[in-house]
Amino acid sequence: MSLRTIGPVMLVGAGKMGMALAQGWLDAGLQPANLILVDPNPGEIAREVAKDFGLTIHGDAVGLQPNVLVLAVKPQVMGAVMSGLKPVVGPQTLVVSIAAGIDIARISQGLGTGKVVRTMPNTPAQIGKGITGAVPAAGVTANERDAAETLLKAAGAVVWFDREDQLDAVTAISGSGPAYVFHLVEALAEAGRRQGLPDAIAEQLARQTVIGSAALLDADRAPPAVLRQNVTSPNGTTAAGLAVLMAEADGLTQLVDRTVAAARRRSEELGRG
Ligand SMILES: NC(=O)C1=CN([C@@H]2O[C@H](COP(=O)(O)OP(=O)(O)OC[C@H]3O[C@@H](n4cnc5c(N)ncnc54)[C@H](OP(=O)(O)O)[C@@H]3O)[C@@H](O)[C@H]2O)C=CC1
Numbered sequence: 561m562s563l564r565t566i567g568p569v570m571l572v573g574a575g576k577m578g579m580a581l582a583q584g585w586l587d588a589g590l591q592p593a594n595l596i597l598v599d600p601n602p603g604e605i606a607r608e609v610a611k612d613f614g615l616t617i618h619g620d621a622v623g624l625q626p627n628v629l630v631l632a633v634k635p636q637v638m639g640a641v642m643s644g645l646k647p648v649v650g651p652q653t654l655v656v657s658i659a660a661g662i663d664i665a666r667i668s669q670g671l672g673t674g675k676v677v678r679t680m681p682n683t684p685a686q687i688g689k690g691i692t693g694a695v696p697a698a699g700v701t702a703n704e705r706d707a708a709e710t711l712l713k714a715a716g717a718v719v720w721f722d723r724e725d726q727l728d729a730v731t732a733i734s735g736s737g738p739a740y741v742f743h744l745v746e747a748l749a750e751a752g753r754r755q756g757l758p759d760a761i762a763e764q765l766a767r768q769t770v771i772g773s774a775a776l777l778d779a780d781r782a783p784p785a786v787l788r789q790n791v792t793s794p795n796g797t798t799a800a801g802l803a804v805l806m807a808e809a810d811g812l813t814q815l816v817d818r819t820v821a822a823a824r825r826r827s828e829e830l831g832r833g
């Protein structure tokens with residue numbers, strides 16, 4: 561299946577993540593005529609993309625009939641949004657949700673359909689370098705799963721899961737993960753400033769270090785531990801820095817563990833409403 565043959569896709573919620581996906585789809589060949597944007601209060605990015613591709617942003621979904629309905633609103637408003645979308649969902653409509661924490665049972669009940677794929681993408685989708693975890697409901701056929709995968713693959717890699725509860729962990733690792741990495745850039749830049757570097761240079765050094773390291777991770781398939789060891793001269797500067805970062809009791813591993821556990825708990829809470 562290709563994005564050219566997938567039929568009308570309705571994106572409800574033209575916010576940060578929804579538009580990251582939409583940009584990925586359009587860049588990968590989804591016909592603008594086959595993308596229906598629905599958002600009563602679209603932000604600047606949505607308005608710009610709509611202008612660039614000649615799209616209308618609809619205030620509501622009344623009277624529209626997509627083949628695929630993508631739910632990209634905040635978990636807190638999913639219940640209300642689904643009530644309004646019930647008339648849009650026909651027996652053949654495939655529903656793809658990206659909302660953190662909201663489980664398949666709730667979406668099926670909210671929209672009156674078993675054709676639901678629950679997913680968790682991340683914002684690098686915007687440039688086709690995302691990764692999405694996905695779980696199909698029992699009522700989803702192989703063809704419908706292919707259709708969902710075609711859409712999700714336009715945004716990057718796709719990993720399918722059998723157990724839905726694993727999506728809370730996926731949310732905490734790769735859904736939220738880009739924010740952890742961007743915060744590392746902020747922290748490294750701030751440390752550079754405290755070491756006396758000019759603001760702009762500190763930011764440039766931190767940013768390019770993460771960009772270069774990510775590109776190296778992509779180009780060189782050696783395990784990250786080996787790439788780390790390649791930087792670490794015996795008894796050198798990196799070893800001195802890593803002794804702090806890898807301290808047994810309060811190192812980065814423990815901090816990341818607590819970070820991920822908190823994000824997972826929040827995903828579970830969002831699911832409970
Ligand atoms: N941001 C991320 O990195 C990721 C987010 N997600 C999930 O994606 C979803 C959206 O998150 P995010 O993009 O960050 O949030 P945003 O707030 O940026 O986007 C949500 C959009 O939905 C709009 N909206 C509100 N009510 C309606 C409605 N009735 N119909 C249509 N649109 C509506 C919002 O408008 P308004 O601002 O006026 O409320 C906003 O533009 C969440 O469920 C989140 O869990 C998943 C993976 C990663």
Ligand SMILES: O=C(O)[C@@H]1CCC=N1
Nearest residue numbers: 660731734735736737
């Ligand atoms: O912060 C959030 O709740 C969403 C889900 C994963 C990334 N952003």
